[in-house]
Amino acid sequence: MRLHSERSACSGECGGPTLVLLHGWGLGSDVWAPLLEPLQPHFEILRFDLPGLGRSAEFPTPYRLESVAAAVLEQVPESAIWLGWSLGGLVAAEAARQAPHRVRGLVTVASNPCFVARADWPCAMAPEVFDDFVARLDADPARTLGSFAMLQTQGALGARASLRLLKTLIASLEPSALAPALQLLAEDRRETLAQLELPMLHVFGAEDRLVPAAIVERLGAQLPHASLRCYEGAGHLPFHSHADRFCEDLRQFAGGLR
Numbered sequence: 022m023r024l025h026s027e028r029s030a031c032s033g034e035c036g037g038p039t040l041v042l043l044h045g046w047g048l049g050s051d052v053w054a055p056l057l058e059p060l061q062p063h064f065e066i067l068r069f070d071l072p073g074l075g076r077s078a079e080f081p082t083p084y085r086l087e088s089v090a091a092a093v094l095e096q097v098p099e100s101a102i103w104l105g106w107s108l109g110g111l112v113a114a115e116a117a118r119q120a121p122h123r124v125r126g127l128v129t130v131a132s133n134p135c136f137v138a139r140a141d142w143p144c145a146m147a148p149e150v151f152d153d154f155v156a157r158l159d160a161d162p163a164r165t166l167g168s169f170a171m172l173q174t175q176g177a178l179g180a181r182a183s184l185r186l187l188k189t190l191i192a193s194l195e196p197s198a199l200a201p202a203l204q205l206l207a208e209d210r211r212e213t214l215a216q217l218e219l220p221m222l223h224v225f226g227a228e229d230r231l232v233p234a235a236i237v238e239r240l241g242a243q244l245p246h247a248s249l250r251c252y253e254g255a256g257h258l259p260f261h262s263h264a265d266r267f268c269e270d271l272r273q274f275a276g277g278l279r
Contacts, residue, residue, distance in 0.1 A: 035065060045106045126221070176256055
């Protein structure tokens with residue numbers, strides 16, 4: 022299975038690893054476009070459209086996180102930094118589990134290893150809310166995607182600009198695997214993250230309506246060696262609302278790997 026990808030050459034004096042960018046559910050790799058200019062002086066960038074999302078029409082059956090991560094791994098050079106937003110964070114973590122020697126560092130943004138709440142993991146979406154979202158997606162995909170875009174930007178600084186970007190991207194895509202990809206968010210992947218022994222940076226938004234900020238304390242206790250950031254005024258897209266700070270945190274993280 023060949024995934025659609027876009028490679029952006031480093032425009033500066035680069036001797037560091039490739040930066041792999043993985044988007045979230047319902048979107049494609051163009052969500053990263055605003056970050057290319059500030060990051061290209063420091064990284065060679067490789068953006069992917071995940072299977073059945075964006076411009077990667079083909080997808081595995083059954084649609085499993087293991088298969089998705091393996092498909093990306095086939096097209097990524099060794100010793101890359103993997104950066105995943107939301108669902109993309111789960112994919113990046115699974116890739117690191119499958120091939121730890123090939124992942125130099127892991128960065129996740131607004132990504133919950135367990136997106137749906139459990140008795141021992143309350144910092145997540147209530148199960149009934151997730152089930153309702155699944156039902157609404159089945160009944161009216163277009164309206165559900167629009168509502169999802171609003172939820173991701175609600176309460177955040179620069180919400181209008183972020184919402185405009187998301188709506189433009191949604192309108193330009195014809196994803197073929199919305200429903201099966203959504204089910205990946207119902208999985209509990211906490212153990213995957215806990216087992217990883219590599220440098221990690223996890224970024225969250227204090228106003229995120231999908232991933233509660235309380236996760237920072239929980240993850241901090243479980244991942245004592247990881248770096249965690251929570252941006253005040255950020256929603257589910259901290260890399261968009263707080264682009265300058267995010268790019269600086271990413272550069273510092275990458276610099277510590279060299």
